[in-house]
Structure formats: C-alpha cells, structure tokens
Amino acid sequence: MSKPKQSTSTPPRGPGAARQSPSPERRRELLGIAADVFAEQGYNATTVRKIADAAGMLAGSLYYHFDSKESMLEEILRTFLTELWDGYDGVLRAELDPRATLEALVTESFREIDRHRAAVAIYQKEARHLVAQERFQYLADSQQRFEKAWLTTLERGVAEGVFRDDLDTRLAYRFVRDTVWVAASWYRPGGGHSPEEIARQYLSMVLDGISVRT
Amino acid sequence: MSKPKQSTSTPPRGPGAARQSPSPERRRELLGIAADVFAEQGYNATTVRKIADAAGMLAGSLYYHFDSKESMLEEILRTFLTELWDGYDGVLRAELDPRATLEALVTESFREIDRHRAAVAIYQKEARHLVAQERFQYLADSQQRFEKAWLTTLERGVAEGVFRDDLDTRLAYRFVRDTVWVAASWYRPGGGHSPEEIARQYLSMVLDGISVRT
C-alpha cells in the first residue's frame, strides 16, 4: 500500500526539489554495463563498486544517474520485457496456425536472447526471488501472459491434431519454455550460430525429436 | 580422542589446530536446512543469520559445525555430485545401447532431482560463478565428465543410426542437458508426478517430438 518512491517514468518530483537531467544515452550505456556484470556475477554478488569499476568511474557517481542499485535492475528487466512483448504481440496478432505460431514464438525468443542475452540471464537467475516484491509485479504479470500464450497455442495445436494429445500440456509447456530460455546461459552472439539457425535446430528437436523415424 | 575426524576430503589442516567433533547427523540436518535456504534465496542473498534462524539457533553457533558459509555450500554440492555420479556410473557400466543409455541417464537425473532438488537448484544458479574458484574445481571436472558421457552417447547413437545425423551434436547435447536439469526449478516432490513419470514424458518429447507423426 505505501509505495516508497517512484522512479522510472515519472521524473517530476513532489514539491520544490527539481531533479538533475542525466542524459538518456549515458543511462543506457551504464545500464548495458551493469547488465553484463549482473549477468556474470549475479545480482546480489554484484556490488555497485564493481559496476562503477566496469564503467570506469566511482561508486557514488552512479547515483547521479540512478536512484539505487535495485532501480538499475528494474529498468534492465523492464526494458527487456517491453521489447520481448513487442515481438510476441506481433506474432500473436498474426493469428497463424498453432505450429507456425510456435515456430514464430521460438524464433522470436532466440532473437531476443541474441539482443538481450544479459537481461535474459539475469531474468532467469533472479526472477524467482523478485516476483515476491511488489516493485516487480510486472514480472508476475508477464509470466502469466507468457504461460497463457504458450498454453493456448499448444492446446489449440492438440485440438487441431497437429500436436500429440498423449502428453501433459503443462509439462510440454514447461519443456518448450525452458528449452528455449536456458539457451541464454551458453549462447554468445557471433558464435557461429545465428539466432535463426539455433531456432531452426531447436524447433526440429522439439517438434520431431532427436531419434530417427522408423 | 585426540585426533578428530576430518570433515570432507579438504586438504590437511594447518599445524596444531585441534578441532571439535560435531555429530555427523546434526551436520547433515543443518546442511539440509541450509540447502533449502540457499535454493530459495540464492547463495549470496542468504546470510548465515537466516540459515541459523531456519535452524532455530544463532549465527555463531553454525561455526561449531562448519568452517564457513562457503564450506557449507561446498559440502552440499559435493555430496550431491558424488551421489549423482554413483548413479551415472552404474548406468554407464551397464553398457546399454545408445538409446537405452540416454533413457537411463535421463531417468536417473530425474531421480536425483527428486532426492536433491535443493542442491540441483543451487548448482544451476551458482555453478557458473563457482567453477572459476579453485576450491570448486570438482565442479569443472564433473561438468567435463558429464559432457563426455552425454556426447559420447549421442554420437554413438548417430553412428548406429538411431539418432538423427542432421543435428548439431553439441547443440543436441545442450538441449538434452538443459531440458532435464531446469526441471529442478519447478519440480516439487509429491506433486502428482513421480520422477519416473516425468522422465517418461520428457523422453517421449526429446526422442519423438511434440508434433504428430504424419
């Protein structure tokens, strides 16, 4: 009920206290650096001094650009999820058939991993603890939309006879979801495989399996 | 009497420092509690006071049983990996055909998740940072044996014509590995699915895919 502060989209302060105006470009630059450190060391193990080190400045200087360490994390994840849903919504609006929808969602996911691999890695490691905090409510919301989009697609596929009906749908959902996103833990951009190529191989395994058809 | 037992296989202690002799049962009990807290909150976010709280004692009292917070983590992971390899080695010694080996390894993995879900969750979150430290060298060793066992099985399967040869073997390895172990993040024992049942469904998806065969 009592929210302590506002930070992201609302610069105007309460009474009197005019704020500084840090440049958004520098902000993004610093957030990129912070995201890399967060992803590599974990959020809690990352001190603001380490971030500052990586950015070539001192710890206190970060607070000219950001309210707190936590608000850096929040902005990183929020930016990622916003762009992710931009892509997903585009796919869902197209109203393709279940199989094509699944293929498009998976491909889109690998593109997002390619563009936001640090944020994805952070998300995977920290989301579970963060959803409990009210400040990160949007994580829970996103997870619910996510589950709904995937489950609906799978169930429609089963109903239309393109996906197997002898599998637990919820288990299949977790299966597909996890197989896609854990790739962020080892994927490195420019490593020989393009996102689309990885998506193609993953889809081939998820849809048809790794065993030879007899 | 005079010479106390050594905790694990850690290098020989310094001169003179005689140790107490805490009971191994209490040790295991406390490690189980610590593992749960580590798994839920993350290692770095877990303070020794939280562990002590969960155990109904004070922070300092933990140091009667353990050298440090880190050595608790080490013992948790080492115990898990030891038991894991007990199971894996049993499977590998049987020298089944590639497909049966894969099925047995996956099933064994889900059994270990069932028995050590906290340790598995910790492993997944922290292993990446820990392998850098020399104290956790055995993590790197285990990962290498792990990769070798899986890759060999997959490649033998391809050679014998039971696994598809149009897939990147290394990608397939990561695929199988990740799909199995991330299950620890949502699996809860006694949740309707037995480890064997989950293994069966996962294997069905990994081997044959989720799409209907035409």
Place this chain on the structure above:
DNA sequence: TAATCTACCAAACACTTGTTAGAAAAGCGT
C-alpha cells in the same frame, strides 16, 4: 560428585555494503 565433552548462546570484531552530500572538474554557449 567431579570432570569432561557437546552443542549452543552472547557479544563483539573487522570489513563490506548501498547510499549520501558537498566539492571539483568538464563542457558549453556567450
């Protein structure tokens, strides 16, 4: 009963943490 051992508590330690406030540059239009 006295001596010893086990397992814990109580209180502090040195250090790191995120964060703040004021001073000092650095940049820039005039």
Place this chain on the structure above:
DNA sequence: ACGCTTTTCTAACAAGTGTTTGGTAGATTA
C-alpha cells in the same frame, strides 16, 4: 574570460556481513 549546467570525485555514513572468542547449560563419563 565568464556563468551555468552536467558529470564525476572525495569522503564519509549507518546498516549488515561473515567470523571469532569466551562463556555456559546439559548430558556423559569417571
């Protein structure tokens, strides 16, 4: 050159961290 704004540094803070030390209740042994 100047004033003004934007950015960083210096230097500290209070709270929290893992850990150590010495003490002590209760069981076990002599």
